[in-house]
């Protein structure tokens with residue numbers, strides 16, 4: 007009997023301190039009517055509801071591309087290597103800036119000769135954990151994906167695998183680095199396939215654990231009360247029917263405009279890949295990790311406002327109008343997904359190999375002589391301009 011009394015007394019104390027704490031996080035004056043979203047906080051989020059999510063792994067494994075320190079070192083250099091582009095100025099890091107959460111902050115990216123593609127650059131952080139790559143999922147993994155931008159005329163713009171191999175073979179330190187990373191290949195280590203494997207191995211380390219992961223691990227105080235309410239709202243509103251798992255997305259495709267037609271319908275999505283009508287406007291459900299930092303949002307970068315993006319999602323994917331405290335709580339929850347790569351050295355630009363002593367080895371007529379290309383190429387992609395008038399004219403998306 008005494009035991010029961012103690013239990014009841016304790017739960018009163020706990021519930022009391024919980025609601026006090028939630029009021030504090032909302033910063034509402036004591037005489038104001040309690041916010042309904044906050045009032046339910048004493049129910050807090052049932053940890054049973056959290057099984058729909060999951061903590062991030064240490065890195066994303068691959069059976070066919072096991073990691074090694076030599077491969078990682080090479081992959082990191084290649085990620086920053088602008089000599090693998092027609093202009094000599096673009097690297098993966100131009101559009102997926104590692105120190106900027108793996109994005110360039112542009113609606114769509116200026117590539118070769120400043121020409122803009124029609125899709126937004128998604129982040130390379132945690133991308134290796136997606137079930138497929140690209141907005142339309144046209145490549146299976148980060149290794150296969152890495153070859154795309156190199157040969158894309160609007161991006162790095164090289165001609166073919168042979169050209170990639172020729173450029174790399176002419177730089178002695180790369181030849182040595184490929185041999186160290188792929189010892190089984192002997193003298194044939196410098197290949198386009200191995201380029202892709204090295205870059206892929208590097209990307210598999212770009213994992214960004216966040217306060218949210220600490221919370222999932224059982225540390226209740228890792229995130230604010232508002233973020234916990236937001237997590238529950240995120241589930242109850244229905245966002246998790248699509249954004250679930252450790253990445254909160256990246257597990258399958260879904261139609262954009264499922265409940266209500268999407269305002270911009272130019273991009274056919276997965277239909278572009280399969281030709282099937284049933285794939286019209288189907289896109290990969292993106293991960294929401296670091297979402298606070300990776301705007302502009304959506305495949306065409308249509309908005310730079312996270313709360314606008316969340317409202318659009320609720321309206322068009324779920325038929326719900328989100329506003330006020332509920333919307334704010336979901337944003338607070340999404341902010342708890344902002345994390346960092348634990349090993350900060352991975353994010354710093356490496357020292358790139360010097361050019362070959364004999365530049366004529368690479369000087370083809372259509373290539374710039376290697377010695378003209380600055381060794382440390384600064385990222386050429388400008389930050390999002392402060393106002394629209396400063397922005398370069400974007401190329402309208404192709405129908």
Ligand code: HEC
Pocket residue numbers: 085096097098099100101102115116117118123125126127128129130133136138139140141142148151152153155156160161162205
């Ligand atoms: C000119 C800008 C640009 C450059 C340079 C570039 N990318 Fe991308 N990247 C993009 C865009 C745009 C997309 C999305 C295209 C699409 O989905 O059709 C993308 C998609 C990706 C994805 C898929 C992510 C996801 O969520 O599906 C990965 C991974 C990636 N790039 C890695 C790389 C690597 C590695 C390099 C260097 C070899 C590179 N990118 C070079 C612009 C660029």
Ligand code: HEC
Pocket residue numbers: 141240243244245246247248249259260261262264289290291292293294297300302303304305306315316319320323324336
């Ligand atoms: C029916 C599936 C579905 C539901 C439900 C859904 N989403 Fe999405 N979400 C998607 C798809 C698909 C995209 C990719 C859109 C595109 O290609 O432009 C996306 C994109 C996003 C983006 C932009 C991501 C980026 O990197 O640009 C955010 C933010 C987002 N969703 C948040 C939410 C929130 C919050 C909810 C709940 C209110 C929600 N979503 C509900 C399928 C869904």
